[in-house]
Amino acid sequence: MRTVLYLVQKEFLQVFRNRFMLPMLLVMPVVQTVLLSFAANYEIQNLSLGVVDHDLSPMSRQLVARFGASGYFRVKKSAFSIQEADADLARDYTDLILEIPPHFERDFIREGTAGVSITANAINPVKAGLAIGYAQAIVQSEIPPRPPQKGGLELTYSNWYNPRLDYKTFMVPGILGVIISMIICFLTALNIVREREVGTIEQINVTPIRKWQFILGKLLPFWLIALVMMTIGLAVGWLIFRIPMLGDLRLVFLYTLVFAPCMLGLGFLISNFAESQQQAIFTAWFFLVIFILMCGLFTPADSMPRWAQWLNMLNPVKYFVEFMRLVLLKGAGFAEIRQNFFTVLTYGAVVNGLAMWTYRKRV
Amino acid sequence: MSISVQNISKSYGPVQAVKAVSFEVLEGEIFGLIGPDGAGKTTLFRILASLLLPDAGQARVDGLDVVQDYKALRRRIGYMPGRFSLYQDLSVEENLGFFANVFGAHIRDNYDLIRDIYVQLEPFSDRRAGALSGGMKQKLALCCALIHRPRVLFLDEPGTGVDPVSRKEFWDMLRRLRASGITILVSTAYMDEAALCDRVALIQKGEILAIDTPRGLTAAYRHPLFAVRSDDMYRLIRDLRDLTPDADCYAFGEYAHLVVPGGGSPSAAILQYLEARGHTGVELLPVQATVEDSFIDLMKNGVWTT
Incomplete structure (x- = not known):
């Protein structure tokens, strides 16, 4: 065990000496969390709205004013004909059209309900979907939906765990999971391959250092670094984004401890097959890009095709992102994440076992 | 007998790097493997240092089989690869301390063995190993290979990339080490270094051409x-x-x-x-x-x- 300590000590000496490494480890989680959370969100504001008001009544004007006051829309142009509005939409001058039919106010007063038409440019389906969603909400607040007929059903909804659908709340825990996974996987792979590339492994291999000692000496430092990065990331999430932290933070750290070996082991496994740092980088990227795009951070993992979901069971980042959201946003306790916890534990054991098995001190 | 090699062979694919090589090295001897680049010297060294498994043949170092007893063997040998293999981003002192630690040795206990060499390094003890000159790197590598007081020392082409003065100093040190009973197996492509060995084996294309003292070799000419x-x-x-x-x-x-x-x-x-x-x-x-x-x-x- 003392040998492992000496190895860890050596590793930290190298990390702290590296003028590039330490700032990267401390600054990267902060910058990426802040940058990605602000930039990579689905919240859409200032959509350009084209209005065609055939009614021109106080009520229709009030509806248009509501759109402008919502913050989501900016009334870019009031057109007199739907043809003109369509042309604006086609040349990308506006994002969506609100068309108010003649006799809108009269119908509403007489019949208690009225209709408007909303047309959106769906080149970007996400944007269009959200725009329509916002528009619908505004229209409904102004015009109550038709009262249910006898025996009919009325659908109402509320958003739990993120009542105002704040995307930062949703993104920050996930991004944190992705960043930590990415960094520790890269660091481990590169660090071990570097020893081979520079030739220091040759000198290490003739010492009595045992295989498990060497491996533990390599994994422990990055394991600790993962915890430090988690602490920094949570602090940023709390200080800057005020993300809710409903769950037990001790559980978050415990889970990080159990999860980190998955990514460390993957990095280690990659290093066993890579002869140079360049090869290691490309191999690690190949897997990480798949992991990150499929982890559920950007698109819900549950809506992927069946085969992709099966494949995704091998994606460790998915479990981490899922866990972070469950515990931080939903306040899940151990009982709720037990399956995830043990899956990750097994995953780590298998990956590290494989890495251990493929690592050779002599050829 | 400190090193005994019997019919050791090793191939890399179709290339036979070492062909049924046999030789013996006595205790406290400086034995030179002399041959051009690609003769199979490094392969032989790596087999004897338990880093490479031979295809055939047997080798014992300090009484231990290089395949079966490799764990015990690694405590008794010091190996200096041909390529500088210490941590370039650690200082002279940190490198030495690290290698002492992983062998469970203390610098203090074995300082007498490396003193002659280390005094020259001491002024640079805070310098990163990567910033040392070629000759200094060689000396540091030798210190690190000696710090656990090995019984047998393997030096793979220690003279390469080192100026003539440093090379001469290095060989003077080897002679002093021999005096403390350490067996030294050294490889080189420099013929002038061969004359400084007690005995040499001339090796070419994986085969030993002759084994003799330098004097015996020239006398047989x-x-x-x-x-x-x-x-x-x-x-x-x-x-x-x-x-x-x-x-x-x-x-x-x-x-x-x-x-x-x-x-x-x-x-x-x-x-x-x-x-x-x-x-x-x-x-x-x-x-x-x-x-x-x-x-x-x-x-x-x-x-x-x-």
């Missing part, structure tokens, strides 16, 4: 040998190769060495021959063979039996 020079060395060497059907001539420092197997060409005859070909400024003197002459002869004429 039977052909008349001359050092020749003239104003036009290039033409001189070409002309001398045609002197007799089996005559050989090769550049050797400022001179060319001329070998005339079987004799039959006294100096006078050679001078006459050169004069007839219009050489000027000719100088010709009989010389004693060096290890290099022996090696060249062996490469050309195959294995001697001495």
Whole structure:
């Protein structure tokens, strides 16, 4: 065990000496969390709205004013004909059209309900979907939906765990999971391959250092670094984004401890097959890009095709992102994440076992 | 017997790097493996240092089998690879401390062994290993390989990339280490270093050509040998190769060495021959063979039996 300590000590000496490494480890989680959370969100504001008001009544004007006051829309142009509005939409001058039919106010007063038409440019389906969603909400607040007929059903909804659908709340825990996974996987792979590339492994291999000692000496430092990065990331999430932290933070750290070996082991496994740092980088990227795009951070993992979901069971980042959201946003306790916890534990054991098995001190 | 190698073979795919090599090294001996690049020296070293498994054959180092007893063996050997393999981003002191620690040794306990070498490094003890000169790197590597007081030391081409003065100092240190009972196996492509070994094995293309003391090797050299020079060395060497059907001539420092197997060409005859070909400024003197002459002869004429 003392040998492992000496190895860890050596590793930290190298990390702290590296003028590039330490700032990267401390600054990267902060910058990426802040940058990605602000930039990579689905919240859409200032959509350009084209209005065609055939009614021109106080009520229709009030509806248009509501759109402008919502913050989501900016009334870019009031057109007199739907043809003109369509042309604006086609040349990308506006994002969506609100068309108010003649006799809108009269119908509403007489019949208690009225209709408007909303047309959106769906080149970007996400944007269009959200725009329509916002528009619908505004229209409904102004015009109550038709009262249910006898025996009919009325659908109402509320958003739990993120009542105002704040995307930062949703993104920050996930991004944190992705960043930590990415960094520790890269660091481990590169660090071990570097020893081979520079030739220091040759000198290490003739010492009595045992295989498990060497491996533990390599994994422990990055394991600790993962915890430090988690602490920094949570602090940023709390200080800057005020993300809710409903769950037990001790559980978050415990889970990080159990999860980190998955990514460390993957990095280690990659290093066993890579002869140079360049090869290691490309191999690690190949897997990480798949992991990150499929982890559920950007698109819900549950809506992927069946085969992709099966494949995704091998994606460790998915479990981490899922866990972070469950515990931080939903306040899940151990009982709720037990399956995830043990899956990750097994995953780590298998990956590290494989890495251990493929690592050779002599050829 | 400190090192005993029996019929060790190793191939990399179709290339046979080491072909059934056998030799023995006595305790407290400086034994040199002398041969050109690609002769199989490094492969042999890596097998003896338990880093590479041989395809066939057996080897024991300090009484331990290099395959079966590799764990115990690694505590008793010091290995200095041909390529500088210490941590370039750690300081001199940190490197030494690290290697002492992983062997469970203390610098204090074995300081007497490395003192002569380490005093030269001490002024730079805070410097990163990567920023040291070639000679200093070599000395640090030697210190790190010695810090656990090994019984056998493997030095793979320690002279490569080091200036002549540092090389000489390095060999002086090896002699002092031998005095403390450490067996040293050293490989080199420099023939002048061969003369500093107690015994040498000449190795080429994975085969040992001869094993002897440097003196024994040169003494066994039977052909008349001359050092020749003239104003036009290039033409001189070409002309001398045609002197007799089996005559050989090769550049050797400022001179060319001329070998005339079987004799039959006294100096006078050679001078006459050169004069007839219009050489000027000719100088010709009989010389004693060096290890290099022996090696060249062996490469050309195959294995001697001495």
